[in-house]
Amino acid sequence: MLQTIRIEEKILGKNEELALRNRQRFDSSGIFAITLSGSPGGGKTSLLECAIPKLQLFLRVGVVEGDIETDQDGRRIAALGCPVTQIVTAGTCHLDAGMVGRALNEMPMDDLDLLFIENVGNLVCPASYSLGEHALVVVISTTEGEDKPLKYPAMFRKADAMVLNKLDLSPYVNVDPAAVEAYARRVRPGLPSFRTSCITWLGIEEWVAWILELRHAWMLEKKHP
């Protein structure tokens, strides 16, 4: 009783040049850039609220916030005392490299060491648009179920790490964190992953340490390419 129809893949393109331009701007300003992508309500902004004060002990941190409507997230991040540019996409379902480039014009590029780009809440479309970031972190929450890496593989395939958030809720949902991780690694073998909670602060230190290490490795690589 189950029929299956496959729709042919569409070819996406030409965002890459602007992404490369963003990357060059990051590199020439000594900014390590990390994009966070994931479903609506997965906790991307909350994770930044947890991590940024710890990162600010070592680094000057800025944020580009993407939202379809409202600057609520931008205001939450600005309260941490770091420069924020809020992109309101007015309906568009993802950030693209051109939007981020315009946002960078508003940022104090010479006074930053680390930039987070928080994408629109969408586990699908943002996977197709590189923004020029050095690392992509996919944020997923335990409440979304175990099977999301298999059902939305593009984002996981492209990601440099997975943050599995809302671990505090895993006792109440029938979700085994190890199963989510196993599915993610089936899609992307070796994917580093972090189990976090913005309520209990589980895993925040580990994620922050990973960010600092990643940036450190990038700095060394720049000096001794």
Added chain:
Amino acid sequence: MLQTIRIEEKILGKNEELALRNRQRFDSSGIFAITLSGSPGGGKTSLLECAIPKLQLFLRVGVVEGDIETDQDGRRIAALGCPVTQIVTAGTCHLDAGMVGRALNEMPMDDLDLLFIENVGNLVCPASYSLGEHALVVVISTTEGEDKPLKYPAMFRKADAMVLNKLDLSPYVNVDPAAVEAYARRVRPGLPSFRTSCITWLGIEEWVAWILELRHAWMLEKKHP
């Protein structure tokens, strides 16, 4: 420290003709069609698993399932003993009316009274593509936070009802269901809404009753236009 950039709205188009064709096929077959849209992991398939056996007491129910990859949801629904066509979009972030039209070719249109179309998990893009359905239900879960109607208004503006799912988890997340409903009605005044849980079965009967009433009203309207 907070800058805001607004991206101009893009014009979407030309899906409407195919949607109208789907609508005509539904009408001529006496099928009432309902689309479910919402974030990944909000519980769309689980809601169908709860509601369909109740609806099957009165109506012949079919389902068109949309997913980017895998036919997991299709298999879950087929287990209920109703005809299912699974659309695998292979990366595309929404169903469009053309895909649904092809799926309808695989469905026993003369033997159905009610058709559910479960869209790809995405609170953004599906809002821009009418599929020809008679009613659109937006599914959101308590774990996504209170502010989603404000941040993703297009879907709520277009919806005929909201299902606020995972009410069983609301004690564990800092989310007031009334706040979500108030935000949704700020975007879409008068929006009918249902508080549901697929664990406790809260609200399933009410949602099913609403579906039956809506279909009944449509049948009367068809007879006495």
